[in-house]
Amino acid sequence: MSDQPSEAGALTSAVAQLPRREPLLSVRGLTAGYNDVEVVHGIDLDVCAGEVVALLGPNGAGKTTTLSTIAGLLPRIGGDCTILGEVQPLNGKRKVVATALGLRARGLAYVPEDRALFFGLTARQHLKLAAARRDTDAIEAAVAPFPALRAILDRKAGLMSGGEQQMLAVARALAARPKVIMIDELSLGLAPIVVEQLLPLMRNICQDQGVGVLLVEQHVNAALSTADRAYVMVRGAISINASAAELLADSTALSNAYLGEA
Amino acid sequence: MTGLQGGAVIAALALGLVLSFRASNVINIAHAAVGMYSAYAFYGLRNYDVDSTERGGDLWLPILGAPSKVHILDRPTVAAALSIALLLAAFFGALLYVAVFRPLRNAPPLARVIASLGIFLYLTSTMSLRAKEIGSGAASLKLTSMLPSGVIKIGSAKIPTSAFVLSGFAVVAALLLALAFSYTRFGLATTATAEQEKGAILTGISPHRIGIFNWVLASLLGAGAVILIVGVSGVLVPTETSLLVVPALAAALLGGLDSFAVTTAAGLAIGMTQGSLVWFQLQSKSLPDWLPNNGLSQAVPVIAILVAITWRGSKLPNRAAMIESRLPESPTPRNPVAWSLVMATAAIVALLQLDAQWRLAIVVSTIAGFVGLASVVVTGYVGQISLAQYAFAGVAAFATVKLTKQGLSFPVAPFLAIAITIAIGLLLGLPAVRVRGMTLAVATIAAAVAIEQLVFNSPSLAGLGAIPRPEIFGIDLGFSATGDENFRAAFGIFAVILFVLATLAVANLRRSPTGLRWLAVRGNERAAAAAGIDVTQTKLSAFAVCAALAGTGGALLAYQSPALSAQQFMVVGALAVLALCFLGGIASISGALVAGLLASGGILTQLQGGNTGNASNYQFAISGLMLIAVAILYPDGVVAAVRHSVAKLRRMSTA
Amino acid sequence: MNPLLHIHQLGVSYGGLRAVDDVSIDVHTDRVMGLIGPNGAGKTTTIDAICGFVPKATGIIELAGRRLESLPPHSRARAGLVRTFQSVELFDDLTIRENLIVAASAPRWYSTMLDAIHPNRRVTAESVSDAIEMTKINDLIDLRPKQLSHGQRRIVGVARALAGKPKLVLLDEPAAGLDPDETDKLGELIASLPKRGIGVLLVDHDMTLVLDVCDDITVLDFGRVIATGTPQEIRGNQAVIAAYLGSAHE
Structure with a gap:
């Protein structure tokens, strides 16, 4: 497997055929990390409307750092970041809250790895808080993809199973009617069967609402069967940028990235 | 004050503590102090006789350097005065959050404790200055109750109507809060933010707006409660009123700093228990007469806090709680022997050459230095925020006097007294095994207040008078004499030598395996346990050393003072010492030296031209301000900041 | 031969969720045991429980014939059960x-x-x-x-x-964030420990390291042991591959 994106582009996939669009989310040379320790060393990444992009890679590669930096929850160290047409200034530590709130208001939703739910609040309360004040249909729209969640709207998040919590976390993101959703480890701690149900739902949301989805996922094959494209990150850098179909066809490269060279 | 009234105020204050904690992770020790100031504002404005031509309408200001009061309107009505007082309280709440506690939300717990102590010190000392201007007795503010004054009979018990109104105020407040927090968008957002700040941001909630609103609400509640209770009780004393926060802290901790209902119930219960204990003590003839009048009731908050700690604390912090526990760096002492010799020589030369006032100042500084060393060990080296150091000193001082009166002679009595203090120190160290950070600070404050009220105010310790002069190997180490000979150098030299030895011992401990274990526990309790360190034993050893050091200072004080009084060991003094240590570097011996030099009545006071009546209040107020500033600007401590900038300069000059 | 460390039916529950369920592991003095599994499989919780950092763990923990499960963490460390942390600490x-x-x-x-x-x-x-x-x-x-x-x-x-x-060290992701050269050196160090009479329980994500230095491997998923065996057996185990890459793997 080569890590040249140009060769990957030679392979045909549905997305590669689409005319070039303005990406919703575009990152160039992003460096990120905690305090002064750089974990992500200059990566490029795009997400367009209506596509599901998977960000794969072994543990510690810097995927979560990348996502929370794009979401504004971590101050970026360097590089350019254009989100929904707006170039993001390099804000320091002090402006983290304002930056993250501003990005969310513009239409960037983020479902973090730990889901960040409020265990003391019910699902309905989560959605009510997340929806805009006047947006009366928001709750309905948010649970539409998850019939299982609709049945337990008045249950507290702390009493839900892992899968139900994950649905709520995604529904909370949808309640704000975002244009881009970033989801970190959708399948963490979930049984494979639940993952197999959730991932296609993300595909539907993406297609129905024209939303761009950036997915960090450890169930590689499940992720690739849902995504259009995938980036593979190893040690803070993108090592593979290819279509999902191509990666599915050649699993050696992935195995090497994950389990080490045989 | 009946139990029910007291309980209502405790509950209302505790609700405010819960609100501000949920909004910003701060246990605001200065909560009742803000209420205390609001009460001064209100009763100052209303300070006119309706039948006379007095204008009233003076607003007392807690601003150092500004005029003490401004006249804002003639003969304000209750409504006008109350609006202004509450507006000020709301402003203070917002100010404290925006300027102090929001920036410190992720700072180490010590910085947050220091900041809230700074506010407490500043408000109580500036208002103590104002209280002196206002005067006492007939000159003091007219504290008239706004509540109905009748009595309601239930069976044989007579309960003042005001008690019902006050407890109604607390219960309604709790009910409204509970309702608002479960049903309104704002309430839900607060609950959400308290649980998960990241989640709140991802839900589109601004934690800052939520914070301001909650702090304003907390301040209003506290101010309202204090204004009402002051009218009923007729007592408004800056420090005493501000310490109403102690039982409120107990109630809030019992409520897990989270539940409005449990907090209110706990507050009412604490108040009523205190009330019935006071009543019981007045009625009962069988109680020993060494119990001070309201002593038993003062033990209630401590017991409540201990219960809360055992119930809710845990021995090792969990994975999530590990993140923010850093403390100022602790440099390894270099050449402690050389430094000690220089220090001792300077002090001894000064004692021999300078006049009596200077000799007194040096002794005062030395004793404060002991208390400072105690703080450095327990808080700086082991990271346990303790505010009981003056209580330890007091125990040793009173024990020395008492034992001497029982017939024990000089070296035996203080030794035994220090041993007793170490035992008490170990006892007070027990909560530290289960709680850490701000909660521990609260537990130690409560314990210190209880010891102060229950022990130091005991009638059996009052009026003991002076004890015989210490003498060893035929050398008279007594302090007092007549005329210019007073404040004898011999005692001063003795104290300085002891202090130097103590400093050396602390420096030795810091470099020895014991000190390494202390720093290991301070840095990371989980990793320490994994490395085979007994965390409990390590913390207790530090509390023992802390008690021994403070106890030595206390024993010296017993020989220095002509008569001991509870005032010498008030918890406020401990706040000030911790503050000064923080300025000088809480994790190094320099902190103790700074605490000694800057102590009220010590060397710095003498340099400024000696003790005047208000000096200690000014000093407390200024150290309060410095504390707030330092906590915000250098949450990791001043010395660390200085060291970093020195290192930076060095790098720049070599580059 | 009796194992150096004998873990029998270890269990940990967090609010109704079984984070570690019926985990049994035996580590022998002269062997390096690897403990692997996908994210969230309960590896760190298992180590926490073995070392006494989880207050309510159930099961038997025996080191060189001595029962440890009622001892506090520092006493277990003094008894010879010493751990490292994922975040170094x-x-x-x-x-x-x-x-x-x-x-x-x-x-x-x-x-x-x-x-x-x-x-x-x-x-x-x-x-x-x-x-x-x-x-x-x-x-x-x-x-x-x-x-x-x-x-x-x-x-x-x-x-x-x-x-x-230590009689036995529990290494929680010692190679996380190391470069290949450093990882190699760490591997040599780990492999040398049994010769000095120190048993090893190694948790790591770096499969090259784990497959290289471990004599036996236990695989966890959803808090349960899904496979135990030699590195060769584990590499070919379908359940393990499914746990790592998802069940859709063909």
Whole structure:
């Protein structure tokens, strides 16, 4: 497997055929990390409307750092970041809250790895808080993809199973009617069967609402069967940028990235 | 004050503590102090006789350097005065959050404790200055109750109507809060933010707006409660009123700093228990007469806090709680022997050459230095925020006097007294095994207040008078004499030598395996346990050393003072010492030296031209301000900041 | 032969969720046992439970024939069960040597008094110099953790564990964030431990390292053991591959 994106582009996939669009989310040379320790060393990444992009890679590669930096929850160290047409200034530590709130208001939703739910609040309360004040249909729209969640709207998040919590976390993101959703480890701690149900739902949301989805996922094959494209990150850098179909066809490269060279 | 009234105020204050904690992770020790100031504002404005031509309408200001009061309107009505007082309280709440506690939300717990102590010190000392201007007795503010004054009979018990109104105020407040927090968008957002700040941001909630609103609400509640209770009780004393926060802290901790209902119930219960204990003590003839009048009731908050700690604390912090526990760096002492010799020589030369006032100042500084060393060990080296150091000193001082009166002679009595203090120190160290950070600070404050009220105010310790002069190997180490000979150098030299030895011992401990274990526990309790360190034993050893050091200072004080009084060991003094240590570097011996030099009545006071009546209040107020500033600007401590900038300069000059 | 560490039916529950369920592992003195599994499989919780950091764990924990499950964490460490942390967690206020000394020195009740008078007593245990020699950190011992690179901190973490005279070390992701060269050296160190009579339980994500140095491997998923065997057996195990890459793997 080569890590040249140009060769990957030679392979045909549905997305590669689409005319070039303005990406919703575009990152160039992003460096990120905690305090002064750089974990992500200059990566490029795009997400367009209506596509599901998977960000794969072994543990510690810097995927979560990348996502929370794009979401504004971590101050970026360097590089350019254009989100929904707006170039993001390099804000320091002090402006983290304002930056993250501003990005969310513009239409960037983020479902973090730990889901960040409020265990003391019910699902309905989560959605009510997340929806805009006047947006009366928001709750309905948010649970539409998850019939299982609709049945337990008045249950507290702390009493839900892992899968139900994950649905709520995604529904909370949808309640704000975002244009881009970033989801970190959708399948963490979930049984494979639940993952197999959730991932296609993300595909539907993406297609129905024209939303761009950036997915960090450890169930590689499940992720690739849902995504259009995938980036593979190893040690803070993108090592593979290819279509999902191509990666599915050649699993050696992935195995090497994950389990080490045989 | 009946139990029910007291309980209502405790509950209302505790609700405010819960609100501000949920909004910003701060246990605001200065909560009742803000209420205390609001009460001064209100009763100052209303300070006119309706039948006379007095204008009233003076607003007392807690601003150092500004005029003490401004006249804002003639003969304000209750409504006008109350609006202004509450507006000020709301402003203070917002100010404290925006300027102090929001920036410190992720700072180490010590910085947050220091900041809230700074506010407490500043408000109580500036208002103590104002209280002196206002005067006492007939000159003091007219504290008239706004509540109905009748009595309601239930069976044989007579309960003042005001008690019902006050407890109604607390219960309604709790009910409204509970309702608002479960049903309104704002309430839900607060609950959400308290649980998960990241989640709140991802839900589109601004934690800052939520914070301001909650702090304003907390301040209003506290101010309202204090204004009402002051009218009923007729007592408004800056420090005493501000310490109403102690039982409120107990109630809030019992409520897990989270539940409005449990907090209110706990507050009412604490108040009523205190009330019935006071009543019981007045009625009962069988109680020993060494119990001070309201002593038993003062033990209630401590017991409540201990219960809360055992119930809710845990021995090792969990994975999530590990993140923010850093403390100022602790440099390894270099050449402690050389430094000690220089220090001792300077002090001894000064004692021999300078006049009596200077000799007194040096002794005062030395004793404060002991208390400072105690703080450095327990808080700086082991990271346990303790505010009981003056209580330890007091125990040793009173024990020395008492034992001497029982017939024990000089070296035996203080030794035994220090041993007793170490035992008490170990006892007070027990909560530290289960709680850490701000909660521990609260537990130690409560314990210190209880010891102060229950022990130091005991009638059996009052009026003991002076004890015989210490003498060893035929050398008279007594302090007092007549005329210019007073404040004898011999005692001063003795104290300085002891202090130097103590400093050396602390420096030795810091470099020895014991000190390494202390720093290991301070840095990371989980990793320490994994490395085979007994965390409990390590913390207790530090509390023992802390008690021994403070106890030595206390024993010296017993020989220095002509008569001991509870005032010498008030918890406020401990706040000030911790503050000064923080300025000088809480994790190094320099902190103790700074605490000694800057102590009220010590060397710095003498340099400024000696003790005047208000000096200690000014000093407390200024150290309060410095504390707030330092906590915000250098949450990791001043010395660390200085060291970093020195290192930076060095790098720049070599580059 | 009796195992050095015998874990039988270990269980941990968090609010109704079984984070670790019926996990049994035997580690022998002369072998390195690997513990692997996907994210969230319960590996760190298992180590926490073995070392006493989980208050309500159930099951049997036996080290060299001695039951440990009722002892607090520090006593388990003194008994010879020493761990490292995923996040390293060195004592930042102490030099590297002091980090090791603290782990090696067992205080007596009178130590505090003695230390106040005579701090420079000879306390450095042989285990400290042994640990320094084994991990080759001679150049670092007078520095502080903050002056070290990430990789060096990891090695010091292992050195501190060794200074505590362990019968068995539990290494929680010691290779996380190391470069290949550092990982190789760490692998050699780990592989050398059984020869010195120290058992190893190794948790890591670096499969090259795990497959290289481990004599046996236990695989966890959803808090349960899904496979145990030699590295060769594990590499070919379908359940393991499914756990890592998802069940859709063909």
